[in-house]
Amino acid sequence: MLKKIPVEQLRLGMHLQAFCGAWLEHPFWRTKFVLTDPRDLALVRESAIREVWIDIAKGKDVDTPESAHSPDAAPSADDFPQPEIEQEPDPAATVPSSFSDEVKRASRIVSKGREAVVSMFQEARMGKAIEAEAAAPLVEEISNSVMRNPGALISLARLKTADDYTFMHSVAVCALMIALARQLGLDEKQTRDAGMAGLLHDLGKAMIPLEVLNKPGKLTDAEFDLVKTHPEEGYKLLLEGKDVSEVVKDVCLHHHEKVDGSGYPKRLNGETMSLFAKMGAVCDVYDAITSNRPYKAGWDPAESIKRMAEWKGHFDPMVFQAFVKSLGIYPIGSLVRLESGKLGVVIEQGEQSLLKPKVKVFFSTRAQAYITPEVIDLARSPEKIAAREDAAKWGIKDVDRWWVGDKT
Missing domain, CATH: 3.90.105 (Molybdopterin biosynthesis moea protein, domain 2)
Incomplete structure (x- = not known):
């Protein structure tokens, strides 16, 4: 009652x-x-x-x-289940917003999302059954943020410390799966399932010793074999859980499969992998290679897209193409050189073209010096992107501060 x-x-x-x-x-x-x-x-x-x-x-x-609880007391409306216990949907929850407006709200969601994943992992380690329904509000908040401005939360979730990687990775993949599901035209239930799958896809890592997960150096063969058990360990946990959809269990078990059949644990291929498993494979890899890890620095987002496109047999071509459209050829945080010689970081996607994002320029390659930061909307400027750039080549450190700034 x-x-x-x-x-x-x-x-x-x-x-x-x-x-x-x-x-x-x-x-x-x-x-x-x-x-x-x-x-x-x-x-x-x-x-x-x-x-x-x-x-x-x-x-x-x-x-x-006591009289209110006596057997003869007349029941009141409060003594019976109410048909609705949630707040009415907020009409403004999914109204599109600019990157600068959304990033502060997204920062709070990412922070609370991390706490949620930490709690889920702790409960899994203690043998408690996973309740997917409990994470539904988090998935809803992430989904709404992605709807308002997909780049904000996805980009913030990429910024993680080595110790935070496992937890923040789950939040990031949730957001990436939702954005990809929308790009693929999936319905709302499928989109929520995709988001939940992203959030829980690495649950099996709760069963891996922390000293192995957070090891700063290269894993031994035995340690790598241990880490490779996480899809099946996660699947077992989800089988024992409550309100866990088949999509969530499928992505958990198969997000390390490849379309050429060389993945694990079941060596599925493009014919036997589900659409959601193919989505999980792309989203998982992108966040992994763009994030700082204990043993290596993350790659530039645009460079990561380029390299992933070159990995033949790894991803489903249709799914990968949709993934690129959902993020942009130059995702937020990408360092690019304009034809004028100015270096800048992508701060927001263009509304009409993947090739014309908004870029904050801050360095002149011709003068070899920093310049007064300026935002250039390439959709409204004669400037064009000449190439992706490596920050280390120009001695630039902490590229992310140019797009994050003091917004979080």
């Missing part, structure tokens, strides 16, 4: 069913749990949430006079 109560009436032992407010307004990655920790109770009361739904069939009820 569900009841809506003010947070002031919350007490330990109550079963929280839902928060009355946006996912980002409360401090938890999931709802539907029994309040047992006084610190959690304090966090709820200190948040922007003013009302919550509780389930009195699964936890304590509010303190009321």
Whole structure:
């Protein structure tokens, strides 16, 4: 039986069913749990949430006079499940926004998303069953952000420390899968399934020792064989979980397959891989090679797209082409040289052409010196991109600061 109560009436032992407010307004990655920790109770009361739904069939009820709970008391509307416990959809949730407007909101989603994945991995290590439904609000927030401006969250999720890689990688692949699903024209349910699959695709790494996952040097053959068990380990965890779709289990098990049959663990090929597994393979690799790892620096986004296009037999051509369209030939964060000799970093995709993004220039290759930063919209400028560039060639460090700046 569900009841809506003010947070002031919350007490330990109550079963929280839902928060009355946006996912980002409360401090938890999931709802539907029994309040047992006084610190959690304090966090709820200190948040922007003013009302919550509780389930009195699964936890304590509010303190009321005894007569209200006597057998002869007439039932009230609050004694029965309510048909709707979620907030009405916010019409502004998916209104397109500029990169600069979206990046701050995306930063909060990425941060909370990381916390959610850390919690999921911890629960998996402790043997608790995975509840996919609990992660649905996170997938929804990521999906809405991608709808408003796909480049913001996808680009921010690429920026991760070595220790954060496993968790942030899951958030990044979730966003990439959603963007790719939209590019492929999949329906809303399929898009949400794709996002959830991206979020949970590496769950099996919870079973891999941290000293192996975060090893700063090259893995031994034995360690690499151990890491390669993560798709099957994750699949086993998902089989024991609740509300896990077949799409999620499929991507978890098969995101390391290749269309030429040389992948693992089942050596599937282009004929036997599902569309979602092919999507997962592309998204997983892109985020992996563009991210800093314990043993190597990430590649430039545009260079990564170029190299992936050259790997024959790795990706499904149709899926990869759609992936490039979803990100752009020059994804946000790519370092490019304009025909004028100026170096700049891509800060936003062009509305009409993949070849004409917005670029923030900050360096002159002719003068060999930094210049006053300036944003050039190549769709409205005679300037053109001459080539991708390697930052190290010009002695440029921390390219990402030119597009992230102080926005996060």
